[in-house]
Amino acid sequence: MAVDYDHKTVEKKWQTFWEDNKTFKAVQDPQKEKYYILDMFPYPSSHGLHVGHPLGYIATDIIARHKRMKGFNVLHPMGWDAFGLPAEQYALKTGTHPAETTARNIDNFRRQIKGLGLSYDWDREINTTDPNYYRWTQWIFLQLFKKGLAYEAEVPVNWCPELGTVLANEEVIDGKSERGGHPVIRVPMRQWMLKITDYAESLLAGLNDVDWPEGIKELQRNWIGRSEGADVEFHLPSIDESITVFTTRPDTLFGATYMVLSPEHPFVDRLTIDGKRGEAQAYVNEAARKSDLVRTELEKEKTGVFLGTHAINPVNGEELPVWISDYVLMTYGTGAIMAVPGHDQRDWEFAGEFNLSIVEVVKGGDLETEAFVDNENGVMMNSATPDGSFSLNGLKVPAAIQKITSWLEETGKGRATVHYKLRDWLFSRQRYWGEPFPVVHIDRKPAPLSEADLPLELPDLEDYQPAETGNPPLSNATDWVNVTFEGKKGKRETNTMPQWAGSCWYYLRFIDPQNDEVGWDSEKESYWMPVDLYIGGQEHAVLHLLYARFWHHVLHDLGYVSTREPFKKLINQGMILGEDGSKMSKSKGNVINPDEILEEYGADAMRLFEMFMGPLEKSKPWSTAGMKGSHRFLKRVWSMMTNDDGTLRDNIESDAEIDDELNRLLHQTIKKVTDDIEELKFNTAISQLMTLTNAMKTRPSLSGNLVKTFILLLSPFAPHMCEELWQRLGHAETLAYSPWPEYDDELAREELITIAVQINGKRRGEIEVAPGVDEKSALMLALEQSNVKRYLDGKDIKKTILVKDRLLSIVV
RNA sequence: GCCGGGAUGGCGGAACAGGUAGACGCGUUGGUCUCAAAAACCAAUGAUCGCAAGAUCGUGGGGGUUCGAUUCCCCCUCCCGGCACCA
Numbered sequence: 001m002a003v004d005y006d007h008k009t010v011e012k013k014w015q016t017f018w019e020d021n022k023t024f025k026a027v028q029d030p031q032k033e034k035y036y037i038l039d040m041f042p043y044p045s046s047h048g049l050h051v052g053h054p055l056g057y058i059a060t061d062i063i064a065r066h067k068r069m070k071g072f073n074v075l076h077p078m079g080w081d082a083f084g085l086p087a088e089q090y091a092l093k094t095g096t097h098p099a100e101t102t103a104r105n106i107d108n109f110r111r112q113i114k115g116l117g118l119s120y121d122w123d124r125e126i127n128t129t130d131p132n133y134y135r136w137t138q139w140i141f142l143q144l145f146k147k148g149l150a151y152e153a154e155v156p157v158n159w160c161p162e163l164g165t166v167l168a169n170e171e172v173i174d175g176k177s178e179r180g181g182h183p184v185i186r187v188p189m190r191q192w193m194l195k196i197t198d199y200a201e202s203l204l205a206g207l208n209d210v211d212w213p214e215g216i217k218e219l220q221r222n223w224i225g226r227s228e229g230a231d232v233e234f235h236l237p238s239i240d241e242s243i244t245v246f247t248t249r250p251d252t253l254f255g256a257t258y259m260v261l262s263p264e265h266p267f268v269d270r271l272t273i274d275g276k277r278g279e280a281q282a283y284v285n286e287a288a289r290k291s292d293l294v295r296t297e298l299e300k301e302k303t304g305v306f307l308g309t310h311a312i313n314p315v316n317g318e319e320l321p322v323w324i325s326d327y328v329l330m331t332y333g334t335g336a337i338m339a340v341p342g343h344d345q346r347d348w349e350f351a352g353e354f355n356l357s358i359v360e361v362v363k364g365g366d367l368e369t370e371a372f373v374d375n376e377n378g379v380m381m382n383s384a385t386p387d388g389s390f391s392l393n394g395l396k397v398p399a400a401i402q403k404i405t406s407w408l409e410e411t412g413k414g415r416a417t418v419h420y421k422l423r424d425w426l427f428s429r430q431r432y433w434g435e436p437f438p439v440v441h442i443d444r445k446p447a448p449l450s451e452a453d454l455p456l457e458l459p460d461l462e463d464y465q466p467a468e469t470g471n472p473p474l475s476n477a478t479d480w481v482n483v484t485f486e487g488k489k490g491k492r493e494t495n496t497m498p499q500w501a502g503s504c505w506y507y508l509r510f511i512d513p514q515n516d517e518v519g520w521d522s523e524k525e526s527y528w529m530p531v532d533l534y535i536g537g538q539e540h541a542v543l544h545l546l547y548a549r550f551w552h553h554v555l556h557d558l559g560y561v562s563t564r565e566p567f568k569k570l571i572n573q574g575m576i577l578g579e580d581g582s583k584m585s586k587s588k589g590n591v592i593n594p595d596e597i598l599e600e601y602g603a604d605a606m607r608l609f610e611m612f613m614g615p616l617e618k619s620k621p622w623s624t625a626g627m628k629g630s631h632r633f634l635k636r637v638w639s640m641m642t643n644d645d646g647t648l649r650d651n652i653e654s655d656a657e658i659d660d661e662l663n664r665l666l667h668q669t670i671k672k673v674t675d676d677i678e679e680l681k682f683n684t685a686i687s688q689l690m691t692l693t694n695a696m697k698t699r700p701s702l703s704g705n706l707v708k709t710f711i712l713l714l715s716p717f718a719p720h721m722c723e724e725l726w727q728r729l730g731h732a733e734t735l736a737y738s739p740w741p742e743y744d745d746e747l748a749r750e751e752l753i754t755i756a757v758q759i760n761g762k763r764r765g766e767i768e769v770a771p772g773v774d775e776k777s778a779l780m781l782a783l784e785q786s787n788v789k790r791y792l793d794g795k796d797i798k799k800t801i802l803v804k805d806r807l808l809s810i811v812v
Numbered sequence: 813g814c815c816g817g818g819a820u821g822g823c824g825g826a827a828c829a830g831g832u833a834g835a836c837g838c839g840u841u842g843g844u845c846u847c848a849a850a851a852a853c854c855a856a857u858g859a860u861c862g863c864a865a866g867a868u869c870g871u872g873g874g875g876g877u878u879c880g881a882u883u884c885c886c887c888c889u890c891c892c893g894g895c896a897c898c899a
Contacts, residue, residue, distance in 0.1 A: 004851090215816045215894085222815070222895060229899080247899060260899090302897085325897095332898045339899090346897050421898050538893075612837070614825055618818090619892080625838050626824065632852095633837085639852090684826065687836035694836095756832035761880040763832055787866075801879060803831050811879045 005638040007602025011720040015117055023734050024064075024076065024119040028527055032073035036528050037064050038507055038567075040536025040544070041079045043499075044105035046090040049112045050584055051592040051610070051622060052576035056535040058607045059573060059616050059680065061118045063533060065716040066677045068119075069740040075528055076119060077510040079126035080106050083134075084499030085163065085179050088433035092465065098433040099460075102129055112594060117603045117719050119736070124513045128502030129433075133509060135455030136519035137501050138438040140551060142448050143558055145439070149195040150427070152446060156264075157191055157426060158184045164466025165429045166191060168498065170223075170543045186288070189470060192428040192437065192495060196550045200224050200420040203549055212570040213617075216541045223542045225421025230405050232338065232414035234259060234311040234320070239270045243311065246333035246419050249343060249375070250408065251392060251400035254383040255361035256338040257351065258321045259311045260304065263287040264330035271322055273308030280305045280324060287326045302327055302350040313338075314413040315404075316386055325350060333419050343378075345371045362397065425547065427498060432464035432473040434496030440483055442490040449485075456492075472496070503544050504551040507531055507566060519560075526562040538572040545570075571680060574619040576610070581621045592622050604718035605631040611682035611717060633690060634718055640697055641707065641725060648728055654704030663747055665695050666706055670743035673713045682717070689714055704729070709741045756807040757782045759791045767808070775802040782808055 018024060037060050042053065057078075064076040082102045090105075091098035106127065113120075126133055144150045157166040162182035166189060171178040196203075204224050207217045229248035236243055245259070261268055263284045272280045283305045304325030311320045320338070327346055328337050341351035341358040348371035351358055358367055363379045365372020372378065375397040383400070384391035390407060392400040408414030428437070438449040438456045449456060459480040464473045474494035475481060481492050505519075511528045512520040545567070552566040577583060578590025585591065597606045609630035614620045643649055658666070669692045676685035692710065696702055708729060715722035715735055726735040750771060755778070757765040765785040769778060779800055782788050788810075795812040802808050 213816090218816060219894060225898060227898070245899080249899080327897045327899095329898070334899095337899045344899070346899075349897090419898080541894080609837095612824090618825095620824065623824065623838070629837050635852095683824090684836080687826075690836055754832080758831085758880065761878090766832070799879070801831090803880095806828095806831050807880090809831080809879050 005635050005721065007604065007720070008599075010724045011115075011117060011598075011603050014720045014723045015114060017723070017734070018117075018119070018736075019114075019122070021734070022121075022123070023736050024068075024074075024121050025123055026073065026075045026077075026121045028524055029073050030527065032071070034075065034528055035064075035067045035072040035533075036075045036507075036531045037067070037533045038076075038510070038531045038535070039078065040534070040540060041081050041503070041506060042109060043081050043084065043086050044102065044109040045086050046094075046101065046105055047586070048105075048108050049594050050576075051594050051597060051606070052584060054113070054116055054118075054594065054606075055576055055610050055616070056537070056573040057113065057118055058116065058610050059571075059682065060533070060535050061116075061607075062611065062677060062682060062716040063680070064119050065719065065736065066740065068736055069712070069716075069738060071739070075510065076121060077124040077126075077513075078113065078118070078120040078122070079124075079506060079510070080109065080128065081499070081503050081506070082106060082127055082129045083434045083497075083502055085165075085431070085433075088431060088464070089163075089180070091433070097460075098464065099129070102433075115598050115603060116594075116607065119719070124510050126506060126509050126513050128435075128506065131455040131457050132516075134435045134502065136509065137435050137497065137505070138449075138454050138456060139451060139519055140505060140555070141435075141497070141501075142438055142451060142454075143560075144194060144551075144554060145446075145448050147554065147558070149198065149554060151193055151195065152190060153193050154188055154190050155193070155426070156186045157189050159187045159189070159470065160184045161468060163431075164468060164470070165431050166426060166470075168426045168500075168543075169423060170546075187470075191426055192493075194425040194427045194550075196425045196547075197420060197422055199550050199553050200226065200422050202553050203422075203546065206549060206553065206565050210565050210570065211568060213572060216538070216545070216570065216572065219541045220546055223422060223546065227419050227421070229417060229419065230408060230414050231334065231417045232408060233314060233412075234338065235314070236267070236271065236309065236311050236322075238273075238309040239267070241267070243267060243336055244334045245336045245338045246417065247338055247340075249340065249397075249401070250404045250414065251380060251383075251395075251397055252340040252343045252361050253313065253315045253338065253404060254392070255340045255342045255359045256313055256320060257341060257357045257359055258323055258339045260323045260325050260328045260337050260339050260347075260350070261307075262328040262330040262335040263324050263326055265324070265335045267336075268307070268324055271307045271309045276305065276308040280307055283324060302346070302353045304350065304354065306354075314408075314411075315390075321356070323350075323354075331423055332421065341371065342367050343371050343373055345373065347371065361392075425550075427501075428493075428495035429498050430470050430472040431466055431496055432458075432461060434458075434498065435501055436474070436496055437493035439493040440485040440490040441493065442485060442488045446493070447485065447490065458496075500544060500547045504548045505555075507534075507548075508555075508561070522560070522562075525560075529561060530563045530566055530568045533569045533571065534567040535571045535573055537575075541572075571617065573616050574614075576613075577619055577621040579622050579624065584622075597627065601627060601631040602634075602720070604721050605634050608634065608686060608717050612686045614683055616680050616682065633693070634721060636697070637693060637714070637718075638721065638725075640693070642728070646728070651701040652704060652707050653701055656701045656703040658703045658706050659699070660751075662695055662699060662706070664750065665692055666709060667743045667745075667748035670709065670713065670741045671745075671748055674740070674743070677716065686717060689717075711735070712738055712741050753805055755805065757785065757788055758807055758809040759788065760811060761809070764788055764791050771805050773802075773805075775800060775808070778802055778808045779810070782810070 039057050039060050064074050067074050087102050088098050091101045158172045159166050160177045160182050163177055167177055172184050177184055204226055227248055229246055230250040231244050231246055233242045233244055304323045307322045309322050311322055313320055339347040341347040342360045343362055360367055361382045362372055363381050378397045380392040380395045380400045383393050405416050436456045436458050439446045459477045461477055472494040483490055508520045512524045555561045556564050580590055609627045612630055641649055669688050672688040673685045711722045711725050723735055752768050753771055754766050754768055756763050765788045767781040797810055797812055799811040
């Protein structure tokens with residue numbers, strides 16, 4: 001019996017070898033087909049990795065190693081998304097400078113990741129906080145600015161007092177901050193915005209061209225929220241102005257019985273009569289103070305105030321009372337709606353609350369109990385102009401929408417429009433640890449720095465504590481803030497960019513990480529892009545993945561990148577849960593530290609187990625017993641091939657014959673492992689390798705060729721041990737570029753197969769046949785079976801069905 | 813409420829394209845080795861009945877299509893994730 005495999009020594013040896021020999025360095029080579037495989041790079045948090053984090057990294061590593069052996073030129077890089085809140089919160093907590101803690105955290109992450117034997121090209125390592133990196137983040141911002149896609153605005157923002165910063169809509173969940181779960185309130189502030197709304201249509205269209213999980217695409221579609229309808233003009237006689245409302249149901253215009261403005265709508269003041277002023281003012285103030293949490297979560301019953309004035313319905317001239325209510329949002333559509341309580345549930349509830357009239361214009365529902373909103377089968381009624389010149393009556397809803405939209409356009413009372421839920425991206429943060437904006441304010445107007453002045457470095461500050469006032473820490477750096485720019489006195493922008501900025505384009509920098517002239521060389525870009533496979537967590541479905549696509553579309557329009565979409569195929573890895581089945585967290589005490597796993601079982605065993613646990617995309621609980629099982633498998637492989645002293649066993653002979661049965665299994669295994677890796681079904685690939693191992697162990701001797709092939713097949717999963725065995729087999733070179741084994745379909749085919757015999761759908765026996773057996777001979781064989789005879793006794797065979805090489809079904 | 817994904821032995825999970833459900837691993841039980849234990853190795857292992865041959869049941873629940881359904885169709889329950897007054 002061989003002594004236990006010494007994973008520590010072997011793994012250290014090969015990690016050093018790969019590093020010293022730059023085994024995984026990617027060099028552009030137009031002769032070879034490229035494969036760009038990317039992980040979502042991590043924030044180097046202070047906690048280090050837990051066993052769930054590397055799941056995706058292990059998966060991409062297996063693909064990367066497999067593709068190299070398949071002859072692809074593989075780009076597989078890693079870096080650090082090190083700006084932003086987590087790093088800064090940690091720095092604040094520990095009182096050390098973020099630059100210092102960030103550097104330390106990166107060292108720890110790098111150590112942990114390298115310990116897993118991942119085949120990254122470390123020469124391409126990048127760090128978003130490096131001026132040589134964020135120089136180009138700032139450069140992209142300048143391009144956005146010049147294209148008119150970056151602008152400043154005084155807007156009601158999501159202010160998080162606890163974090164001392166504003167947050168993007170995407171970072172606010174149920175009225176709380178995505179990070180830390182702190183309350184968020186709405187206050188108006190001057191902010192930088194990026195006009196992502198200009199790209200709503202483009203971002204939507206691009207989703208049709210990528211191979212992403214349908215769920216993620218749907219999430220983005222919903223977030224963009226395209227909605228077709230019509231803008232309709234309503235006259236306001238009291239101020240002699242007209243107001244535009246957006247509706248997706250212009251067909252119900254005859255059913256409008258009142259109008260509602262958002263409390264923030266600019267017309268509110270002028271539309272309020274004196275007798276209502278106090279009441280309206282109070283309502284507006286209250287709405288302004290409410291957090292989104294209160295407004296959307298807690299308050300389900302409708303509130304509002306009648307302003308005392310009226311609007312004129314353009315189709316029939318009727319007077320509609322104008323109300324304000326916070327169920328109408330200023331940030332969507334036009335901030336004003338026509339209310340059709342008969343055919344909109346929210347309006348119906350509001351009308352019920354305030355006793356407003358309900359008019360039925362679509363037949364088919366019971367308006368006593370709820371609004372009727374069937375927009376497919378409903379038939380129009382009560383929908384004609386007073387003079388009878390125009391009518392929708394009798395039409396189905398879709399036809400009515402068409403007809404009235406054309407009528408609105410002809411009469412100048414409205415037009416077909418499209419609105420989006422997506423809002424512009426709030427792009428500034430009142431924090432220290434982020435990219436400075438390459439902008440100087442002169443006379444309160446922003447002027448862009450010239451590209452030659454980049455990078456604009458983040459000044460080294462002693463006091464980087466966020467202020468509760470929202471005054472950014474950088475405003476304390478007066479020497480830095482006050483500049484003379486183009487002969488005038490100006491002030492630098494003191495907000496910084498959000499976390500997402502650096503990750504919006506890092507995949508481009510990986511292509512050309514050391515370039516000082518440009519962010520990336522366009523020839524290299526067109527060779528390597530797009531990213532062929534991108535693996536990361538689902539939590540980035542609408543944040544990172546939408547922002548990065550937006551920048552990429554802009555860069556494409558500007559001619560800086562060759563593809564419209566950056567990420568061709570996307571996979572979301574699942575979570576690894578604690579052994580108790582709940583999410584791993586410090587407070588639950590169920591966190592598994594990979595350092596301990598590596599120490600005890602080694603990187604190969606951990607890689608193997610994480611891939612064996614189940615489908616990559618699914619969440620599944622950690623299991624220490626399972627971890628031991630994978631470790632045991634590797635030890636078995638090792639002892640199958642080596643003696644106590646580590647030399648190869650005598651029963652591995654290069655000229656030993658392989659028997660047909662084992663050879664068949666070998667070829668079946670090559671096929672299954674190859675196919676499964678390509679489909680990312682690592683768990684079944686591993687189980688097939690286990691099956692082959694079990695068979696190999698029953699043989700007194702193994703052919704050298706079999707052993708060689710087996711090692712190559714196992715190597716993407718357990719690269720250290722396989723390199724070691726490979727070397728002991730007498731190879732001087734790494735196996736990382738050895739050709740991937742080929743299989744022979746002929747040799748993989750079984751000589752005799754067992755097929756089931758069913759009688760009336762129940763399995764009653766099985767027969768041994770040659771593949772491709774015909775129905776008649778199969779039936780003959782089946783009839784010899786005593787159990788089959790028993791069931792057929794005295795009955796007529798009505799029909800037989802042969803499923804090729806599967807089963808024979810007899811109907812009696 | 814809407815959208816997406818799920819539910820298979822004691823556990824993680826397999827199952828081509830409607831064709832032998834439970835591969836592989838874990839766990840458990842029995843055995844070998846040992847003074848003993850651990851480790852390792854060998855064997856058994858969905859449930860029920862049976863000495864056995866074999867039978868019946870069985871993929872969240874209920875119906876349907878089919879010679880045959882984990883797989884297709886209809887209805888329902890529960891779990892996970894996301895969105896949520898978006899006009």
